[in-house]
Amino acid sequence: MNARRRIAITGVGMVTPVGLDAPTTWKNLVAGQSGVDAIRGFDAQGFPARIGAEVKEFHPEAVIRDRKLLKFATRSHGFALVAAEEALRDAGIRPNSATGDRWGCSVGAGMMAVTFSELQTVHAFCGDDGEFHPDGLLDDKFPADPVGFCRSQTNTGLALLTRQFGIRGYATAVHTACASGGQALGTALKVMRRGQVDFMLAGGFDSMLNPIGLSAFCLLGALSTDNNTPARASRPFDATRNGFVLGEGAGFLVLEDWNAARARGARIYAELAGDGNSLSSYRITDSHPSGDGPVQAMRQALTDAAMAPESVDYVNAHGTSTLMNDRSECAALHVVLGEHIGRVAVSSTKSCMGHLIAAAGAVEAGVCALAIRHGMVPVNANLAELDPDCDVAVVREKSKPLRVRGALSNSLGFGGSNSCLAFRHPDEVAV
Amino acid sequence: MSAPRRIVITGTGAVCGAGRTIESIWNAILEGRSAVAPSRELDAERWPVSVTAEVGSDARTLVEDRRLQKMISRTDLFGLYAAGEAIRDSGLAVERDKLEAPAKVQFNDRSGVFAGSGGGTFRSAYDFFPLLTQATGDLAVFGRDLEMTVDPMWLLRQLPNNVVCHVGIRHGFKGTNACITNQCVGGAMAVAEAAAAIRADEADRAVAVGHDAPIEPETVLHYHNLGLLAREALRPFDRSRAGTIFGEGAGAVVLETADAAQTRGAMVLGELLGTGCVTEGTGILDVLPDGDGLGRAIKLALEQAGVTPDDVGMVVAHGNGTRTSDASEAAALRRVFAPATPPITSFKWALGHTIAASATLDLVFALKALQQGLVPGVATLNELDPALAPFPVSSKPQKPRSQLALVCSRGFGGMNVALLVRAGRSRP
Numbered sequence: 001m002n003a004r005r006r007i008a009i010t011g012v013g014m015v016t017p018v019g020l021d022a023p024t025t026w027k028n029l030v031a032g033q034s035g036v037d038a039i040r041g042f043d044a045q046g047f048p049a050r051i052g053a054e055v056k057e058f059h060p061e062a063v064i065r066d067r068k069l070l071k072f073a074t075r076s077h078g079f080a081l082v083a084a085e086e087a088l089r090d091a092g093i094r095p096n097s098a099t100g101d102r103w104g105c106s107v108g109a110g111m112m113a114v115t116f117s118e119l120q121t122v123h124a125f126c127g128d129d130g131e132f133h134p135d136g137l138l139d140d141k142f143p144a145d146p147v148g149f150c151r152s153q154t155n156t157g158l159a160l161l162t163r164q165f166g167i168r169g170y171a172t173a174v175h176t177a178c179a180s181g182g183q184a185l186g187t188a189l190k191v192m193r194r195g196q197v198d199f200m201l202a203g204g205f206d207s208m209l210n211p212i213g214l215s216a217f218c219l220l221g222a223l224s225t226d227n228n229t230p231a232r233a234s235r236p237f238d239a240t241r242n243g244f245v246l247g248e249g250a251g252f253l254v255l256e257d258w259n260a261a262r263a264r265g266a267r268i269y270a271e272l273a274g275d276g277n278s279l280s281s282y283r284i285t286d287s288h289p290s291g292d293g294p295v296q297a298m299r300q301a302l303t304d305a306a307m308a309p310e311s312v313d314y315v316n317a318h319g320t321s322t323l324m325n326d327r328s329e330c331a332a333l334h335v336v337l338g339e340h341i342g343r344v345a346v347s348s349t350k351s352c353m354g355h356l357i358a359a360a361g362a363v364e365a366g367v368c369a370l371a372i373r374h375g376m377v378p379v380n381a382n383l384a385e386l387d388p389d390c391d392v393a394v395v396r397e398k399s400k401p402l403r404v405r406g407a408l409s410n411s412l413g414f415g416g417s418n419s420c421l422a423f424r425h426p427d428e429v430a431v
Numbered sequence: 432m433s434a435p436r437r438i439v440i441t442g443t444g445a446v447c448g449a450g451r452t453i454e455s456i457w458n459a460i461l462e463g464r465s466a467v468a469p470s471r472e473l474d475a476e477r478w479p480v481s482v483t484a485e486v487g488s489d490a491r492t493l494v495e496d497r498r499l500q501k502m503i504s505r506t507d508l509f510g511l512y513a514a515g516e517a518i519r520d521s522g523l524a525v526e527r528d529k530l531e532a533p534a535k536v537q538f539n540d541r542s543g544v545f546a547g548s549g550g551g552t553f554r555s556a557y558d559f560f561p562l563l564t565q566a567t568g569d570l571a572v573f574g575r576d577l578e579m580t581v582d583p584m585w586l587l588r589q590l591p592n593n594v595v596c597h598v599g600i601r602h603g604f605k606g607t608n609a610c611i612t613n614q615c616v617g618g619a620m621a622v623a624e625a626a627a628a629i630r631a632d633e634a635d636r637a638v639a640v641g642h643d644a645p646i647e648p649e650t651v652l653h654y655h656n657l658g659l660l661a662r663e664a665l666r667p668f669d670r671s672r673a674g675t676i677f678g679e680g681a682g683a684v685v686l687e688t689a690d691a692a693q694t695r696g697a698m699v700l701g702e703l704l705g706t707g708c709v710t711e712g713t714g715i716l717d718v719l720p721d722g723d724g725l726g727r728a729i730k731l732a733l734e735q736a737g738v739t740p741d742d743v744g745m746v747v748a749h750g751n752g753t754r755t756s757d758a759s760e761a762a763a764l765r766r767v768f769a770p771a772t773p774p775i776t777s778f779k780w781a782l783g784h785t786i787a788a789s790a791t792l793d794l795v796f797a798l799k800a801l802q803q804g805l806v807p808g809v810a811t812l813n814e815l816d817p818a819l820a821p822f823p824v825s826s827k828p829q830k831p832r833s834q835l836a837l838v839c840s841r842g843f844g845g846m847n848v849a850l851l852v853r854a855g856r857s858r859p
Contacts, residue, residue, distance in 0.1 A: 046574025072715060100712065101727070109612060111551050111591050119556050122649065123563045130561035132554070134648035135477055149653035150715045154550030154591070154612040159844030163714040168724075171710035171846065172620060175550065175591045175612040183609060187624070194627060196708075196731075211570060212556060215577050216586035277607045277633075279544060281599035284502070284587050296540055296605065300633075414587070415596035417608055 005193045006429065008261040009269045011091025011254030012366045013083040013203075017053035017247050017353045021086055025363075026370045028352065029378040030399045034231035035353045036245050041209055042116070049223035051230040052209045053247030053354025055079065069164060072150050076110050077157045079250035079359070080205035084161055087201065091254035092266065095166040095199070104170035104197035105162050106188040108180030108204030110358040113152040116211045118145075157205060169197040178318070180204055181251065181361025182411030182419030186275035188255055189421075198260065203252030204362035217246055220285070222322060234355075235382035236319035236348035237326050237390040244320040247354025251363030258429070269369035271429050273406075274305025274422035285414055286324050291332025294318075294410060297418035298336040301408060305422035309340045311406045314377045315392075316364045318410040319348020320355055329410060330390040345402060347380035347395040361411030361419055368407040368423045377402045437689035438626045439855060441697045442523070442638075443795045444516025446493060446509050447680030447782045448484030456782070457799050461828075463810030465781045467664060467676050473648060480660045483646045484678035484783025502584065503593050506549050506679075509788065510594035510642030511601070513681035514544075517638055518602055521685035526695055527603070542604040543637030545625040547617025549787040550591045553649040558585055594642055606634045612787075615749075615842025616708070617641055618682065619790030619850055623706035625686050635691060641791030642681035645784075651677065657716070659753055665780045667750030667809060668757050668824050670816045675751040678783020682791030699855035701798045704738065704835070707731025711845030718755055722763025724847035725749075725839060729767050732837070732849040740768045743851070744833030745806045747797045748824070749841045750777025751784050756841060761819040764839075773837075774806040774829035775822065781810070790840035794850055797836040801854035806831050 012022045017035030019025030028035070035053045044050045060078035063085055064070055073081060088094045095103040121143060126136030136142065150156060158173040170191050174183050181204030188202035208216070217223050224243035226233040234245040253272075261268055277300065280293030287293050302309065318329055326348075334341050349367050356363055371377050379399045386394060405428045411419040443453060448466030450456040459466065466484035473481040486493075486509065491500050493512035503511070518524055527538045562580040566573035582588075590596070592610035599605060607628050611617045618641020625637035654660045654675075661674040692699050707728035711719050718724075733740065746768075749760055764772060778793055779785075785792060800806055806829040815822060823829070834854040841847050 043570040044574060046571035047577065048574075050574075069714075101709070105710070111589065111612075113551065114553060114556060119559070120563065120568075122553070122557075123560055127557060127560035128564060130564045132557040132560060134472060135474060137648055137652050138477055144652055144656055146653060146656055149649075149657075152551075152553070153614060153715065153843055155614045155842070155844045155846070156715055158613065158710075159715040162710045162712040162844065166712055168710060168712045170708050171613070171844065172611060172708075173613045174609055175548070176595065176608070176610050177590060177592060187609065190627065190631065190633075194631070211573060212559060215559070215574075215581065216589075218574075218577060219581060219583045219585055220587075221583075277609075278540070279595065279599040279605045279608050281539075281596075281603060281605045283600075284590070284593075284596055293605070300607075413592070415590055415592040415610075416599060417592060417595060417610070 006258035007189055007192050007255050007272045008258045009253050009272050009369045010256055010261050010266045011087040012269060012369055013086030013090060013252045014363055014366055015055055015079040015083045016249040016363055017055055022366060029349050030376060032379040032381040033352060036230045036233055038230060042211055047214055048218045049225050050227045051233055051245060053245055054209055055249055069160060071147055073160055074113055074151050076205045076207035077160055080157050080161060081164060083250040084201055084252040087252040087254045100166045100168035102169055102198040103167045104191055104200045105158060105167045106172050106184045106200060106202040107158050108184035108358045108362060109157050109173045109175055110206030111175055112208055112213055118148055175358060176417035177413035177415050178357055178360055179411040179413030179417040179419040180358035182421055185362060185365050185421055186277055186419055189272050189275050192255060198257055200255040201252060202255055203250060204359040205250035206356055206358035207248035208357055209246055209248045214246060232382050234321045234351050236321040236351050236380060237387055237394050238383050239385040239387040241321045244322055245354035247356045249356045249359050249363060251359055251366045253366060268426045270372040271424040273307060273424040274301040276300030276420040278418045280416035280418060282416060287328040287412055289328055291328050291335055293416060294329060294332035294412055294418045295335045297420040301420035301422040307406050307422055309337045312344050312408055313402060313404045314371055314407040315344055315346045316368050316409040317346050317348045318412045319350055327389045330392050333392055342393055344393060345377045345395050346392045347378055349378055351381035364409045365421055368409045372404045372407060372423060372425050375401055375403050436630050438629055438686050438703045439689045439692050439699045440684045440686055440701045441692050441699060442517040442521025442685035443700060444513040444520060444683040445792055445795050446512050447785060447792060448486055448678050449782050460778060460781045460807045467783060480651055480655050480662050482676055485646060486679055502587060504588050506642050506644035507593040509681035510546060510640050511597055513683035514598045514638050514640040517683035517685045522697060523685060524602060539603045539605045541606050541635040543606040543625060543628050543634035544595050544598045544604050544608045545621040545637055545639040546594045547611045547621040547641035547787045548591045548594060549643030549645055550612040552647060554647045555589045594640060598638060613846060615786050615789060616840045616846040616848045617787035619840035619848035620708060622684060622794060622850060623708060626703045629686055629688060636687035638683060638685050640681055640683035641788040643785055643787035644679045645786045646677045646679050661752055664811045665752040666811045667752050667777045667780055668761060668816055668819055668822060669812050670814045672752050672757060674753050675784045678785040680785050681788045682795045684794060701855045702853045704853055705732035705736030705851040707849040709847055713845040715843055718759050720759050722759040724845055725760055725763035725841060726766050728847040728849040732851040736851045741771055742833060742835055743773050743837050744831035744835045745773050746775045747793045747836060747838045748775050748777040749839045750779055761822050772823050773832055775824040776806050776809055790838060793838045797838050797852060801831060801834055801836050
């Protein structure tokens, strides 16, 4: 029973608003460099929120040589393919025809795949009066594009990743809004422990920085409208915070059996030690002010990792910079960490790179792995005045050298799904 | 060190074009009645394909809460209804409500929710059409008029994980959860993941639901252009099969440990013995002609169950009616089972292809078939494709040769999932 399989993180890949790879992203997060600016990808000047954390200068064809494959990829699929390639290269191991059956893939996939221009085309043929008339699709001039249709399917990202890298084992795509990336990694951990595969390429990808995605969050009033001070707009735990900043990107990890990784001399960033997963069952957009829901997820993650609160040194918070989330999350941290709360370093890297939605949990898991590896906890940028209701030890002003024995990463989604992942320093692993 | 937890199914729920109860859908299947009919939305005079298996215009009545109806989309109505039926059928909520406060909290924290969700639709974005018309291509106007024109709660109605969320809120379940958006195999994977969570002691019980509402003009057009749709009937494994036909709906099962079910004296409908999940890694649409992925998924399920191919009493095939999928599925089944292939049936000819809901519906009616000792015939089968022979699918009912049924689910992305169940024993 206790001979449970131990899982190592041996590869990290990222495409984020602060870097096109993991080392650049890490360097900028440590420096507290913001990736938030006026939106350039489309004309956002009329929107209530006109700022975003865009991935800049992204050219997937420089990394993914299969041009035909890229034709089937949306912007976020491109992020995924590039981040996954980096993770595999970083791990120094990848599937081949002999091992492909023993590789799995688990992704947190964004919910939107129809591009704005595709929607405009359908509107032009079917909806000029504001209503949808299906017969417009049958017009001889309607450019029905099978490639566009393929791009739009819910598991297209998964299909492209498994094809590109020759993965032939367990494969899944999950979507629990902002918890998606965390849940994808949690699933990957469990699938490996069950022995269904020996390797996992796991992560998340998303891009909602388009007119419809931006509209969706503007309508909910969830975004910061500090349009004149974009770099300061995302300020988790600050008393003056007023919403999140929409970002985009992808993060991927390579997971493998601990002993096998050791045996091949792989560089092990950290142990992916535990997963917690709960439902708040309270309201769609809020978690309970008491932290109920996230509390259970964090406790499960600690129990699952056989980790005590006293060995947690860092929490990468969900920390969206909305009024409700940050309060409720801090309440949950108090409940779970108890007397240790004043000692545990907490930061939200969304302060620099915005909220990557379905990719957030995966990128932030990578941040935890890098924090453990480099003995450094990244700064929570833009914190001027701590909200008294967020009384936790936020990493202020600058990043802090710290040997991180254990770390937690929270991802709390619309719909009430809560994910918490636990990570352990390789030297803390008693083999 | 305890033996592995055995996972049983103690409740089922279903809704689709063929009915809203297990009995009515089962009777339609047995009587050879397909739910495929002219579509409400697609003009038969103009559309190359205009038949579907729809739930109907009164789908809203599936969820009585009017406030909730406005907060969710069509697929969520199906999922919430089927999950509610399965939970009611299991008697779990009644048991829970008898508990004292601390035990009740514990019960809810240990109750999981797993959904296979169809994910986004094309239709949802049409809510922006009035704004697009108003803006006449000017994004500055689009942004300025946004809040006056579009429902502020628009995003919440589109969340692919709405069923997970609202099953939690309505039934108080707060445990481990997943929303799987893996196209056709989502429903099958929800069952497999729910079972795995209970086996690993991450939950004591869970509801697993597959739900989808894939019928919409853009999807029909693209499937048709790809040559995937039949115009008249879905004829799996038939010589003249011409493609699939869309359906919509949801299926749900409640899973718990055999010990817990026995302790509370629950009716056990079946036991989930094994699951297998693999991709062929072939990309979005391609499938390997030899059925490689399905063959491997079935072997994994058999291995986990510790049974041999000869132990399997019947197969509910994916049988979506397309040329390539059916041919490769038959190849996989022959490779695993020949020469002693068990009776084969499939249900999509009657219910339509409900995509993310299809495998959960198939599982629900596989259990029914085992209980009744009857493998329903495929009423639309005229003549078995000789290229697939020998292949024991029939338009007439057959007898299962044991109490074990295999359910096959296949989807885009080269996905293949197999579920292996054993019939339950009725309450003594």
